[in-house]
Amino acid sequence: MQVTVEKIVYPGKSLATHDGRVIFTDEGLPGETVEVRTIKEKKNFIEAETIKILKASQRRVENRCLHYKACSPFQTISYPFQLDVKKSQLKEIFSRKFDLADGESPDIIPSPNIWRYRNKIRLHVVRDEGKAALAYHAPGSQREFAIAGECFLVSEPVNRLLADLLQIIDDKRLTSLEEVEVRESRASGELLLNLFWETPAEPKNFDPILAALLSHHALAGVVCFHNVKASFRETTAWGRNFLEDKIGRNVYHIGARSFFQVNLDLLSRVIDDMKAALKQRSVGRLADLYCGLGTFGIALAEEVKMVVGVESDQDNIRFLKKNLALNRSANFTICEGTSQEWISRILEKKTEAVIFDPPRKGLDPVVIRNLVAHPAHLLIYLSCNPMTLARDLKEFRPAYKISSLRAYDFFPHTPHIETLAILEKK
Secondary structure, three states, rough: EEEEEEEEEOEEEEOOOEEOOEEEEOOOOOOOOEEEEEEEOOOOOEEEEEEEEEEOOOOEEEOOOOOOHHHOOOHOOOOOHHHHHHHHHHHHHHHHHHOOOOOOOOOEEEEOOOOOEEOOEEEEEEOOOOOOEEEEEEEOOOOOEEEOOOOEEEEEHHHHHHHHHHHHHHOOOOEEEEEEEEOOOOOOOOOEEEEHHHHHHHHHHHHHHHHHOOOOOOEEEEEEEEEOOEEEEEEEEEEEEEEEEEEOOOEEEEEOOOOOOOOHHHHHHHHHHHHEEEEEEEOOOEEOOOOOOHHHHHHHOOOOOOOEEEOHHHHHHHHHHHHHOOOOOEEEEEEEOOHHHHHHHHHHOOEEEEEOOOOOOOOHHHHHHHHHHHHOEEEEEEEHHHHHHHHHHHHHHEEEEEEEEEEEEOOOOOOOOOOEEEEOOO
16 A cells, blocks of 8 residues: 655654555655555554555655664654654644643754763564574564674663673573563663563673673673562672762662663753743742652752651662762752642642653542642752643643643654753742
8 A cells, every 4th residue: 555654753653645544554654655564453443554665755864773664663764854854743732731822832952962872772682593683573573683793872881782782691501591671870881681581580691790890891780680570689709789860969879670761862952941940930949749769859959958858669769868978969859749648738738840751641630639729839840751741731721821832852863852841939
């Protein structure tokens, strides 16, 4: 079936129509004529797969990663047009939930680096024609894999470590090793190697890895994980179980399991914009919900009199306490528990500003209801999912107006969008 692509919709599907039916396919730029194969017919649309580009757009470019469809499917789109696509997607998503007032149309900040920007990569260990290989899940599948070659989203030292590790896995037939993850400190260049085993790792398994890697790579540590009742048990096999990195003047210890933004160059810009929002309003008391290991609360502490950080994960709390000590953040108080447990007490203390960087599912309804009933002067909302952000912004409309709405391209060549919303009390 031949179709002409009309647009790219979030999260990255190419939309076309044929005989009055909507078709979503996995590749195709606006204006391109493509040949597609039907995968599944639904009541209101057809899921398809692009087999061939019949008439290419001038905005199409050559991909660099051989496995690009699994890791960064926008590699075939020129970078300026990637930004245009994401900006139009945001406008469409928000417009479905509420009318965008003057000044609320989202802007987008490009990444300073569009290659080698990621500080973390995680891959599956699979067997390909009898040889060990590293792979991503194939798009849309939990059973099929896409073999990964050199990945141009991570640094050359990370790629070299992965290549050497793969050779060891194959030579030593480490069949119980299921996944590998490499994390990199951009400040020191050190690498943290996380190994995920089917069963508890024994020295005879990871000793060959250490012997072969230590003299050729800047390893900070090797950490082993194995499944125990649907969770991972962590063991430090060698060195440290954390990396140290810097954002501006602030130093952070980042654990083997810690969430940390993957694009530090752009993270610095986000923090600067958050600081500017606080300075404009002379905030005294700031609450950092979902604060993790303190990325934002610590960076913003110098702009306010008091920061209250809310975190429920014990591993995060352990690193949060270390990071507070490292940065001598004396005006930071930790509230252990969930944001929904603490929000009412935080607002009772006349907190002027609240910042959140929640998971993809967005804010808990309890948090929103409390903030609408007892509005803070300023909300700073960083979101990795524009769909849930739009939903939450609609709920905030009765009590807040949007001061600014800005996207940051943390993930060039991918469909992912990170958005910062600044809201002011009406």
